[in-house]
Structure formats: structure tokens, C-alpha cells
Amino acid sequence: MESTNRAAEIGQFLASRRAKITPDQVGLPVYDAAKRRVPGLRRQEVATLAGLSVDYYTQIERGKVTGVSESVLDAIARALELDEAERSHLVDLHRAVTTGPQRSRPRRTKTIRPMVQRLCDAMTVPAFVRNARHDFVCGNQLAYAFYGPLYPDPLHPDPSKPVNFVRFCFLDPRAHEFYPDWDQMADSAVNLLRTDAGRDPYDRGISDLVGELYTRSDEFRTRWAKRNVRLHYTGTKTFHHPLVGDIEVGYETMPLPADPGLVLTIYSPEPGSPSADAMTLLATWATTHLTPAPDQALPHHPQ
Numbered sequence: 001m002e003s004t005n006r007a008a009e010i011g012q013f014l015a016s017r018r019a020k021i022t023p024d025q026v027g028l029p030v031y032d033a034a035k036r037r038v039p040g041l042r043r044q045e046v047a048t049l050a051g052l053s054v055d056y057y058t059q060i061e062r063g064k065v066t067g068v069s070e071s072v073l074d075a076i077a078r079a080l081e082l083d084e085a086e087r088s089h090l091v092d093l094h095r096a097v098t099t100g101p102q103r104s105r106p107r108r109t110k111t112i113r114p115m116v117q118r119l120c121d122a123m124t125v126p127a128f129v130r131n132a133r134h135d136f137v138c139g140n141q142l143a144y145a146f147y148g149p150l151y152p153d154p155l156h157p158d159p160s161k162p163v164n165f166v167r168f169c170f171l172d173p174r175a176h177e178f179y180p181d182w183d184q185m186a187d188s189a190v191n192l193l194r195t196d197a198g199r200d201p202y203d204r205g206i207s208d209l210v211g212e213l214y215t216r217s218d219e220f221r222t223r224w225a226k227r228n229v230r231l232h233y234t235g236t237k238t239f240h241h242p243l244v245g246d247i248e249v250g251y252e253t254m255p256l257p258a259d260p261g262l263v264l265t266i267y268s269p270e271p272g273s274p275s276a277d278a279m280t281l282l283a284t285w286a287t288t289h290l291t292p293a294p295d296q297a298l299p300h301h302p303q
Contacts, residue, residue: 006201007063010093014061016227017080018046026081041080049079065094085195089229092198112138116256119264125279126249126267129256132196133205134189135162137262142279145286146267149178149242155289166193166209170217180240190223191230198229200261237267243285244278 019040023030028045030036041049047057052075060068060076073094077087112129120127120140128139128147136147144157150168151157166189169175169182179185197206213220238248249267256262269275 006093006097007065009063009201010065010090010097011061011063013090013093013227014046014076014080017082017086018043021081026079046076046079050075052076063097065097068094068098085191085229085231088231089195089198093201096198096201113259116259116262116264123266124283125269127264129262129264130165131263132200132203132261133209134165134193134196136165137162141286141290142283143267145243145282145290146239146241149174154242157290164209165189166213166220170213170220177240177242180238180246185237186219187223187228188230188232190220191228192232194224194227195229195231241278241282244282246275247278247282248273248275249279 019038021040023041023045026041026045026049028041028049036042043058043061044054047054050057050072052072057076060072070091073087073090077090080086082090116129117138120129120138120143123140124142126140126143126146128143129137131137136143136150138159139147144159147163148154148157150163150165150172151161169179169186169189175185176182193206193210197203197210200206210224214224232253234250234252236248236250238246240246247269249269251268252266254264254266256264269279
């Protein structure tokens with residue numbers, strides 16, 4: 001995409017956020033409700049709330065953001081009641097337009113450092129690393145067993161052929177069984193991918209994946225058009241594993257600062273729960289059926 005499209009993305013994102021807020025929510029009077037043409041706030045209402053002129057805010061929503069300060073972005077974020085993920089996304093989009101591809105693009109790691117693989121292997125629960133494109137790039141033995149259903153041969157996952165979480169969710173019919181709450185998982189997958197795309201909008205691997213899914217999946221296309229974003233640090237997820245049944249896990253995600261673009265995720269079930277028993281059974285199966293994952297390079301995607 002050209003820089004003009006990056007600029008247009010800012011306007012589309014801001015328009016999508018103001019469409020979600022009504023004047024009542026922000027304490028603005030409504031005198032002509034029957035004549036309102038927009039589902040949420042008008043541009044002039046956002047400008048008023050942000051302490052900006054209507055013309056200035058309109059220019060920003062049209063993507064003319066060169067010279068726009070962080071304090072102005074903060075004022076708009078407050079006016080639109082953006083959460084942490086949405087505000088960060090707005091800042092990322094602004095950076096992409098004003099700095100260009102070379103300065104806005106983080107330095108991507110080319111290989112998995114042995115220390116990262118050893119860290120995963122030291123865990124007794126599933127521990128794995130994904131990249132910004134949401135490829136499973138390395139993990140411990142139990143993580144490969146846990147995510148075996150994402151591979152063409154679920155009983156023999158091949159670490160040398162990374163799989164993609166978002167592609168599996170939308171293009172593999174097995175995903176609806178693996179994710180009991182598929183709609184929630186699909187929303188999360190798209191929102192996280194858009195967040196990562198905003199951090200590095202010039203990443204060819206991400207844009208190629210988005211293009212593929214946009215043309216092949218109506219479900220993805222509908223969700224992508226909503227322009228929702230989210231941060232993904234901690235919470236719970238439920239899976240239905242074909243070998244051991246339902247497993248509910250708590251998760252923690254940690255970006256690896258020394259390896260830009262890589263995120264470590266750890267799953268842990270509640271001790272003494274049926275999910276813990278299922279995880280123990282899966283670990284026993286993995287020990288007898290899987291070989292340790294080799295050190296490996298990250299999957300290559302064109303830049």
C-alpha cells in the first residue's frame with residue numbers, strides 16, 4: 001500500500017471509533033436526533049470534545065497528520081474514549097504516515113535464539129513463540145502436542161513447517177471444533193492481527209496474509225472491516241483437543257524485547273482441575289510420541 005492509503009487508514013479508524021459513541025455517552029445535547037445522518041458522533045462533536053477546530057479535526061480524519069502532535073492525538077483519544085489498545089493503534093498509524101517505512105519498521109528477528117528455545121523447553125506447560133504475522137515459530141514439546149490439530153497430520157506436527165493461527169481459524173473447518181467458542185476466538189484473532197499490522201504496516205508478510213484471508217473468508221472480511229484492535233496479555237481460553245477433550249487454560253503473553261515482533265505465550269490450567277488432568281495426559285502422550293523440536297530459523301516472508 002502507498003503512504004496515501006496509510007493516511008486513509010487513520011481516517012477510517014477514527015470514523016469507526018466515533019461511530020461507536022453517541023452524544024449521550026459523552027454528555028452532549030442532541031437537538032435534532034431525527035436529522036442525524038451518522039450512527040455516532042459527528043466530526044464537529046469530536047472536535048468540540050477534543051478542543052480542536054472542526055477544520056483541523058476534519059483534516060486529521062482525512063489523513064493529513066504531518067505535524068500533528070502527540071498531545072493532539074491524546075485529546076482525540078480522550079474525546080473518542082479510546083482504550084489503551086485503540087490509542088496505541090492510533091499512535092502507530094500516525095507514526096507510519098509521518099516517518100515512512102524505513103523509520104517506522106521495527107528490526108525483525110531472523111532466527112530463534114537458542115536461549116528462547118531453552119526457555120520454552122524448561123516449561124512444564126505449553127510454551128510457544130509467535131511472530132507478528134501470527135505464525136507458530138517455536139515451542140516446547142507440549143506446545144506442539146497442544147497445537148497438533150493445526151498441522152496437516154495432527155498426530156505428527158512438523159516443527160519445520162510453521163502453521164499460522166489466523167489462517168487456521170478462518171480457513172480450516174477443524175477450527176470450529178478446536179475452539180468451542182469460535183466467534184470469540186475469531187474476533188480476538190482479527191483484532192490482534194490488526195493491532196500488529198498497525199505496529200508495522202509495511203510488513204509484507206502481514207499484508208499478504210490479510211489479503212489472502214480477505215479474499216477467501218467472509219467471516220474474516222466482516223471482522224476486519226470493523227477495525228477493532230486489542231492488547232493480549234492475560235486471560236483464559238477454552239479448547240477442545242481431539243486427544244484429551246476440553247481444556248481451559250490461563251494464559252500470559254510476553255513480548256521478547258531482544259527479538260522485535262516475537263511474543264512468548266504460556267498456557268497453564270488450574271491445578272487440580274479436570275483441565276490439569278487433561279494436560280497431564282497430553283504431556284504423557286507427547287513424551288512417548290513426539291521428538292524434541294530442533295532449533296530453527298523463522299519462516300521467511302517477503303519484506
